Amino acid sequence: GAGVSQSPRYKVAKRGQDVALRCDPISGHVSLFWYQQALGQGPEFLTYFQNEAQLDKSGLPSDRFFAERPEGSVSTLKIQRTQQEDSAVYLCASSLQIRGGRNTEAFFGQGTRLTVV
């Protein structure tokens, strides 16, 4: 596609509900990142995929957060039993990986704004 696409754009969840956020990266981009952006803050790293392999999940705040990218393209971030502190914008970014394993510029989607009530 032309850019990174995320859906839904907005999600309101009742506390305790499970949610799933989708990211469609730019076609051919090997690397995919999820970030969490709380209100008034900069994005914070959650997890990183290289193709279908999740190489770093050190930023996931709890075991209620789970991400997958089973075919190395579309990725889903799942949050179980949502809490109010999960309210944030969730950003997805993708980039090409070139010779030597270096990543080129990261392109960001518009994000999903999650509000837990």
Add this chain to the structure above:
Amino acid sequence: GNSVTQMEGPVTLSEEAFLTINCTYTATGYPSLFWYVQYPGEGLQLLLKATKADDKGSNKGFEATYRKETTSFHLEKGSVQVSDSAVYFCARLNAGGTSYGKLTFGQGTILTVHP
């Protein structure tokens, strides 16, 4: 660890004023440095970047110079426009290991330009 610190905002300027937004980073390794911009209702966009010491990134009249001696990457523009109103994020690229390409962001600076 790796961190980025931006000047506190918000910043309010009149059109054609000079802009500086300060950014400093922790000196771990030799990171690449970036400025991203987030216009109202839009996603993060790369504004400019610099990959090594003394490099100057520039785009749309904005400039930033990678200063290793002061671990800084301050954003400047000589004459701002109303259309520059947005949130600006400084970021460093963490190199090496399995997180190659992971960005660490500053907290963001809100810029409002009045006519």
